[in-house]
Amino acid sequence: MHAFDYLEPVTVAEACAMLADHGPRARPLAGGTDLLIQMEMGKVRPEAVVHLGRIEALRGIEWDPQAGLRISAGVTLREVETHPIIRERYPALATAAQVVGSVQIRNLGTLVGNLCNASPSADTSPALLALDGQVEIASPTESFTIPVAEFWTGPGQMVLQPGQLVTGVRLPVPTPSLRTWYYKLAVRKAMDLAMVGVCVALEPRNGSARRVRIALGAVAPTCLRARHAEQLAEQGEITNGCLEAIAEAAVAATSPISDQRASADYRRAMVGSLTRRAFTQLLR
Amino acid sequence: MAEFAVIGKPVPRVDAVDKVTGAARYAADVNLPGQLWAGFVHSPHPHARIKRIDTSKAECIPGVVKILTQDALGAGATQETIDTVHGMRLSQSLFAVEVVRYQGEKIAAVCAISPEICKDAVEAIEVEYERLPAVDEVEQAIRPEAPVIREDAKEVEAPTGCPWANLGMFRNVCQEAHFSAGDVEAGFAEADVIVEGIYRIPRVHQTYIEPHACVARVDPSGKVTVWTSTQSIFAIRSGVASSLGIPQSNINVVGQTIGGGFGGKFGVLVHPYAVLLAQVTGRPVKIVYSREEEMLDGRPAPGAVIWVKTGIKRDGTVTARQAVGLWDCGHVPGASIYATGRIVGVYNFKNIKYDAYGIYTNKPGTSAYRAPGAPQGSYASEANLNQCAAAIGMDPIALRLQNMAQDGDQRVIDRKPLSRVAFKETLLAAAKQAGWFEREKKPNHGWGVAIGEWHHGAGPGSAVVTLMDDGTLKVFSGAMDITGTDTGMGQIAAEVVGVPWENVRVIRGDTDSAPYATGSGGSVVLFSMGNAVKRAAENLREKMLALAAQHLETTVDSLEAVRAADESGRVIPRVQRRGQPEESVTLQELAQIALRTTGGPLVGTGTFASEPSHPLISAQIVEVEVDPETGVMEIKRLVGALDVGRAINPYEVEGQMQGGATQGLSWGWMEEMQFGQGRMLNTHLSDYRIPTIQDLPAIESVYLEVPSEHGPFGVKGIGEPPIVPTPAALHLAIHDATGAWVNDLPATPERIWRALHRNRDEGKG
Numbered sequence A: 001m002h003a004f005d006y007l008e009p010v011t012v013a014e015a016c017a018m019l020a021d022h023g024p025r026a027r028p029l030a031g032g033t034d035l036l037i038q039m040e041m042g043k044v045r046p047e048a049v050v051h052l053g054r055i056e057a058l059r060g061i062e063w064d065p066q067a068g069l070r071i072s073a074g075v076t077l078r079e080v081e082t083h084p085i086i087r088e089r090y091p092a093l094a095t096a097a098q099v100v101g102s103v104q105i106r107n108l109g110t111l112v113g114n115l116c117n118a119s120p121s122a123d124t125s126p127a128l129l130a131l132d133g134q135v136e137i138a139s140p141t142e143s144f145t146i147p148v149a150e151f152w153t154g155p156g157q158m159v160l161q162p163g164q165l166v167t168g169v170r171l172p173v174p175t176p177s178l179r180t181w182y183y184k185l186a187v188r189k190a191m192d193l194a195m196v197g198v199c200v201a202l203e204p205r206n207g208s209a210r211r212v213r214i215a216l217g218a219v220a221p222t223c224l225r226a227r228h229a230e231q232l233a234e235q236g237e238i239t240n241g242c243l244e245a246i247a248e249a250a251v252a253a254t255s256p257i258s259d260q261r262a263s264a265d266y267r268r269a270m271v272g273s274l275t276r277r278a279f280t281q282l283l284r
Numbered sequence B: 001m002a003e004f005a006v007i008g009k010p011v012p013r014v015d016a017v018d019k020v021t022g023a024a025r026y027a028a029d030v031n032l033p034g035q036l037w038a039g040f041v042h043s044p045h046p047h048a049r050i051k052r053i054d055t056s057k058a059e060c061i062p063g064v065v066k067i068l069t070q071d072a073l074g075a076g077a078t079q080e081t082i083d084t085v086h087g088m089r090l091s092q093s094l095f096a097v098e099v100v101r102y103q104g105e106k107i108a109a110v111c112a113i114s115p116e117i118c119k120d121a122v123e124a125i126e127v128e129y130e131r132l133p134a135v136d137e138v139e140q141a142i143r144p145e146a147p148v149i150r151e152d153a154k155e156v157e158a159p160t161g162c163p164w165a166n167l168g169m170f171r172n173v174c175q176e177a178h179f180s181a182g183d184v185e186a187g188f189a190e191a192d193v194i195v196e197g198i199y200r201i202p203r204v205h206q207t208y209i210e211p212h213a214c215v216a217r218v219d220p221s222g223k224v225t226v227w228t229s230t231q232s233i234f235a236i237r238s239g240v241a242s243s244l245g246i247p248q249s250n251i252n253v254v255g256q257t258i259g260g261g262f263g264g265k266f267g268v269l270v271h272p273y274a275v276l277l278a279q280v281t282g283r284p285v286k287i288v289y290s291r292e293e294e295m296l297d298g299r300p301a302p303g304a305v306i307w308v309k310t311g312i313k314r315d316g317t318v319t320a321r322q323a324v325g326l327w328d329c330g331h332v333p334g335a336s337i338y339a340t341g342r343i344v345g346v347y348n349f350k351n352i353k354y355d356a357y358g359i360y361t362n363k364p365g366t367s368a369y370r371a372p373g374a375p376q377g378s379y380a381s382e383a384n385l386n387q388c389a390a391a392i393g394m395d396p397i398a399l400r401l402q403n404m405a406q407d408g409d410q411r412v413i414d415r416k417p418l419s420r421v422a423f424k425e426t427l428l429a430a431a432k433q434a435g436w437f438e439r440e441k442k443p444n445h446g447w448g449v450a451i452g453e454w455h456h457g458a459g460p461g462s463a464v465v466t467l468m469d470d471g472t473l474k475v476f477s478g479a480m481d482i483t484g485t486d487t488g489m490g491q492i493a494a495e496v497v498g499v500p501w502e503n504v505r506v507i508r509g510d511t512d513s514a515p516y517a518t519g520s521g522g523s524v525v526l527f528s529m530g531n532a533v534k535r536a537a538e539n540l541r542e543k544m545l546a547l548a549a550q551h552l553e554t555t556v557d558s559l560e561a562v563r564a565a566d567e568s569g570r571v572i573p574r575v576q577r578r579g580q581p582e583e584s585v586t587l588q589e590l591a592q593i594a595l596r597t598t599g600g601p602l603v604g605t606g607t608f609a610s611e612p613s614h615p616l617i618s619a620q621i622v623e624v625e626v627d628p629e630t631g632v633m634e635i636k637r638l639v640g641a642l643d644v645g646r647a648i649n650p651y652e653v654e655g656q657m658q659g660g661a662t663q664g665l666s667w668g669w670m671e672e673m674q675f676g677q678g679r680m681l682n683t684h685l686s687d688y689r690i691p692t693i694q695d696l697p698a699i700e701s702v703y704l705e706v707p708s709e710h711g712p713f714g715v716k717g718i719g720e721p722p723i724v725p726t727p728a729a730l731h732l733a734i735h736d737a738t739g740a741w742v743n744d745l746p747a748t749p750e751r752i753w754r755a756l757h758r759n760r761d762e763g764k765g
């Protein structure tokens, strides 16, 4: 690994200032389960690595029955996966966190790190999309939130500017009837990256569905929502024919590549199958 | 086995505590004062002409001590990798000369004061290439338009009747093997049904957990010492000697604890470079391969494409079998292509013909991997046999039993009569344990069965067993323990001499101190070294008894060794006059007496050269559940049966059966070195998949004991067979679950989905 400056801020403001100082050649470090590997492989060569582990303000999961859930940037996937509120109210997120890597990886890796690595196959990203997540961003001068759906711009790329840091993720309070489902299509049961990830959230109502979200992973340059398919699904009773159309629309939203993990054909077919399966499960 | 006190007992492994606590010292844990680190420039291209190598920038980096290229060496410097156990040999120049023939081929070596500086220097070396067309698939390499990969490649006539016959000639052939018995054409004419298929088996890496590592030091006198992870310290010694022209007697090799080898750590790979750099720099040099280097420049198992054709009658009589195997050797010969002959298997098939070819491709050379060649050849053979059973509507176990050889039958391949084989019994034992004949058909569930035969080797070696002055035993040899053999050898010595297993220490020497020992592979160790230890222990026992007879003033014949416990429950091994405990001497007393007696401490020696072994089979039954929409498969159950001759230690036997089956599952299900235009696509373990513990079922192992005449206490060599049958058992289970045959390995979810898709499109599903 190349030589770099290792910085340990204790406040968010300090971290932002350090990141601003080094501009695009600085990288925040959370659990390091992506960053260190990319550095070791020479894929990224930051001049400065800004470790976030000492920032007290970036710890913890907050739940407010009115405002919803806030997961700070320092929260590990293991904390997400085992948190009672998340398991009860956001089960798709708990499932998604639980299928990342292995326990060891999840004890180190963070939810926000998964988001900020901006990999299209990130397991928790479809869940954050389907749950209408918001990303909290701090910079030396301001802090603001944007929808998760607007966060990524391409594989490994996001809207963050030099000096900006993600401080956490917010999820709105789920309605009592909201049901969610996440399926990771992989060869192994652990330590594997998704060939396809499908997360569906909806409120079932007598064979039809409201507030439908269909979020897809590993089938386009970023995780994305199949918005046309969502609209189709909200139009009335979901018959078999209708389910077919929804699945087709979900497939149409994708632009997968063929790589060592899976072919584009297979990925497309699986988006269709898994979307059908999601609706069948959630409407049952 | 009531007749034994220590043999057959599941005693814990002697190396377990050190490994579990992290105390074991692997090669990468060795650090010497003043040590340098070496690394390599590997070719990024699979096939290219080297136009220019510029090391000037790298040389200027502070901390860089030495850079070597082939220019600095002169032409003759080649690396000889010899696997004495499997009779495999690879020869390759130390660095690429003018042309690189695989991605990963070494172009230069750098030596620096830290691994970081070394890496920077490697990156600073500029190499200009002129790219040449590359071939990564054997079916492409044999075609007339394929680039010729090496000047010595032969062009041979394509065998008739096979799917590639229309090519007329095969290009890029580097090895050939042919065999025929009986008359296949007449056999096919007699058949009711002909079943043929092409079976593609990918190249896989041995994926030992510990990449290659070594440290070399050269003393001012020129004496070389190498600390390394290897299956054979003696093969490293001869490999370094022949690669660099150093007399063997000037080299000492110290074997560290090994983190797996599976056949991939026999000969030299990084060792001559460390020695060479230590010679030129005068400082110790350390090399530790990364996983990526293992994948790009290791010596994996060859892939193969095998066509098999079988003629069979409706009553289950196999009338003829023919095969053509195309083995992916990479850029040098060396693949075990004769394993195409597995179409004979352990069956009484009369009409057989096979033609096997080693084919050059732009990939690294290959080496052994657990039963080299057998998983590939047996997969094609057994998968095809299962398809035969399906074609005539016969139970696949019944079909095998009907055709299987037994004691007294002559083997088709060499006409040798079989003895002490238990093929049918082994298969039936698996069937019984699994409940094969009572199985129920559940939706999306499938069962599969296959067998894998292996004829283990034997290798020379000797061992020394010493009665220590406290009455305990020391077993000393030069054998590397890759599978728990230290524990087994300790048990053998304890049994023979008559001491509890806790009273034996097994010590490994280096090549300077230990007598020669065969390499640890080919399932030879417990058979061969076990015999050497047994004989050494017997030799010691004779000397002990003679001394005891003298001491107790009686004859040797009237003595017996006893290991009865005293009042406190402590076992005090001793020798006594038969049935007369009051006239006895403890081993500790004997050891002390020996120290005061002419002849001195009691030392037994034993040797073993070569003795015939017996073929045996591993039979396996697997049950799977397949999600027909996604192709995702779950292994519900795996039952394995094996004839082990004698289980010295049931834990170790089960460990071998589980480990082999796991590797077989992996090869059949998810493991594959993927290539595109000569480049490997999955050089990291994230995408080079092997199963995690969560993916595995509890593996049920049953073993039979039909003792071999020559193994110690009847031992047969059993380390390799359990990997052999698994892929073919899986192939049938997938078919049973889905109706689709997935002939190309590994049967990933996508491949299963594709096969189902094809079936549906054709209206079969």
Ligand SMILES: Cc1cc2nc3c(=O)[nH]c(=O)nc-3n(C[C@H](O)[C@H](O)[C@H](O)COP(=O)(O)OP(=O)(O)OC[C@H]3O[C@@H](n4cnc5c(N)ncnc54)[C@H](O)[C@@H]3O)c2cc1C
Pocket (backbone or CB within 6 Å): A027, A028, A029, A030, A031, A032, A033, A034, A035, A036, A037, A052, A073, A077, A099, A100, A101, A102, A105, A108, A109, A110, A111, A112, A113, A114, A115, A116, A117, A121, A122, A123, A124, A160, A164, A165, A166, A167, A191, A192, A193, A194
């Ligand atoms: C063996 C293994 C298995 C894995 N398996 C999976 C898997 O199954 N599924 C999966 O989705 N992932 C997997 N991963 C990837 C990784 O573990 C996850 O993406 C993890 O969530 C990353 O979190 P981290 O805290 O380690 O991030 P880091 O590596 O610390 O950071 C990741 C990226 O985000 C940036 N970053 C981190 N925090 C912030 C912040 N607050 N603001 C702005 N940028 C930030 C970093 O600069 C870096 O670019 C695996 C990794 C390994 C090594």
